[in-house]
Amino acid sequence: xxxxxxxxxxxxxxxxxxxxxxxxxxxxxxxxxxxxxxxxxxxxxxxxxxxxxxxxxxxxxxxxxxxxxxxxxxxxxxxxxxxxxxxxxxxxxxxxxxxxxxxxxxxxxxxxxxxxxxxxxxxxxxxxxxxxxxxxxxxxxxxxxxxxxxxxxxxxxxxxxxxxxxxxxxxxxxxxxxxxxxxxxxxxxxxxxxxxxxxxxxxxxxxxxxxxxx
Amino acid sequence: xxxxxxxxxxxxxxxxxxxxxxxxxxxxxxxxxxxxxxxxxxxxxxxxxxxxxxxxxxxxxxxxxxxxxxxxxxxxxxxxxxxxxxxxxxxxxxxxxxxxxxxxxxxxxxxxxxxxxxxxxxxxxxxxxxxxxxxxxxxxxxxxxxxxxxxxxxxxxxxxxxxxxxxxxxxxxxxxxxxxxxxxxxxxxxxxxxxxxxxxxxxxxxxxxxxxxx
Numbered sequence: 001x002x003x004x005x006x007x008x009x010x011x012x013x014x015x016x017x018x019x020x021x022x023x024x025x026x027x028x029x030x031x032x033x034x035x036x037x038x039x040x041x042x043x044x045x046x047x048x049x050x051x052x053x054x055x056x057x058x059x060x061x062x063x064x065x066x067x068x069x070x071x072x073x074x075x076x077x078x079x080x081x082x083x084x085x086x087x088x089x090x091x092x093x094x095x096x097x098x099x100x101x102x103x104x105x106x107x108x109x110x111x112x113x114x115x116x117x118x119x120x121x122x123x124x125x126x127x128x129x130x131x132x133x134x135x136x137x138x139x140x141x142x143x144x145x146x147x148x149x150x151x152x153x154x155x156x157x158x159x160x161x162x163x164x165x166x167x168x169x170x171x172x173x174x175x176x177x178x179x180x181x182x183x184x185x186x187x188x189x190x191x192x193x194x195x196x197x198x199x200x201x202x203x204x205x206x207x208x209x210x211x212x213x214x
Numbered sequence: 215x216x217x218x219x220x221x222x223x224x225x226x227x228x229x230x231x232x233x234x235x236x237x238x239x240x241x242x243x244x245x246x247x248x249x250x251x252x253x254x255x256x257x258x259x260x261x262x263x264x265x266x267x268x269x270x271x272x273x274x275x276x277x278x279x280x281x282x283x284x285x286x287x288x289x290x291x292x293x294x295x296x297x298x299x300x301x302x303x304x305x306x307x308x309x310x311x312x313x314x315x316x317x318x319x320x321x322x323x324x325x326x327x328x329x330x331x332x333x334x335x336x337x338x339x340x341x342x343x344x345x346x347x348x349x350x351x352x353x354x355x356x357x358x359x360x361x362x363x364x365x366x367x368x369x370x371x372x373x374x375x376x377x378x379x380x381x382x383x384x385x386x387x388x389x390x391x392x393x394x395x396x397x398x399x400x401x402x403x404x405x406x407x408x409x410x411x412x413x414x415x416x417x418x419x420x421x422x423x424x425x426x427x428x
Binding site for chain 1: 260264299341344393407
């Protein structure tokens with residue numbers, strides 16, 4: 001069970017709240033960008049960053065937020081996947097279908113083997129197959145990379161699915177169409193770097209992305 | 215020109231920073247979900263929410279964050295659109311192509327005509343055509359809606375496009391494929407509410423979504 005602390009307890013839309021870790025992993029598996037929220041001199045700042053995760057931690061590329069990541073500062077990391085629009089009979093009942101995870105904690109900056117491990121996990125989440133295909137980080141490149149880890153212990157998951165709620169209310173008599181409009185997000189066709197020698201073909205693991213859901 | 219304050223000045227990846235308001239509007243037009251960052255008792259919290267915007271303000275559906283939106287509290291609202299993966303010869307040069315806007319300010323809760331206006335702008339951004347098609351909010355529904363507005367005066371825009379950077383470096387000799395893998399995000403086919411009378415057809419403005427970029 002995911003922890004229930006005052007801030008992860010679901011105050012609104014309780015029907016959407018989930019407490020099974022499998023739901024958390026599923027949301028993190030579906031997303032590619034996390035929004036990292038920190039306080040900088042008391043002012044909120046939210047930066048987008050790529051991430052990866054294992055059973056225990058989420059790994060973030062920290063350079064985008066490096067100036068704000070003083071040791072011991074709290075963070076909230078949110079991953080949201082938009083699945084579709086909920087089109088109701090009334091504007092009031094309109095909404096979105098989405099999956100969202102919020103993770104609270106104090107990010108830790110990783111070093112050495114832990115950093116290399118986290119970077120591999122992150123790379124394999126964002127671009128599966130590339131860790132083994134591309135040149136791996138040198139010692140100097142590793143030193144120039146900031147990698148953060150946040151435990152998955154204090155997390156809140158919300159998943160909203162299905163049609164609008166007003167199908168059995170008085171607005172059903174309006175005779176308006178209602179339903180869902182799904183988002184279809186897939187990987188496109190790889191675009192070669194113009195500087196690439198023409199003889200280098202797209203490797204199989206990248207060609208296989210095309211048409212797959214993101 | 216967008217303002218340049220200490221926190222919106224681009225400290226990293228200067229080449230990606232933009233200061234033309236047209237870029238800000240373009241990013242906001244391309245996104246559907248904003249991540250609203252606030253401090254709750256000094257702890258960062260980042261919540262996803264739908265939004266709309268006009269030339270001067272971004273409008274947010276505030277109920278998801280209502281407990282944290284005490285009057286006068288500062289916020290950071292970030293909208294990010296993932297456009298693709300940047301696949302380089304080295305893991306170190308991997309990245310993403312994206313468009314991102316960060317807006318800082320103190321959200322104002324809207325009432326009466328301003329709230330109705332903001333809600334229309336928001337609805338027409340998220341689901342164009344639905345404000346005129348669906349039943350508009352009653353007085354009671356309006357009272358139950360929290361709508362926030364944030365001025366667009368203090369904003370930071372970053373746009374990253376193009377191929378990886380290592381095509382003219384030593385790694386080019388590795389003979390590895392490199393390039394971009396674009397994200398293709400479109401609206402799918404409308405799914406009728408199971409409670410819908412079979413005789414109600416999908417209206418033209420919704421049928422026209424299918425296949426269009428999000």
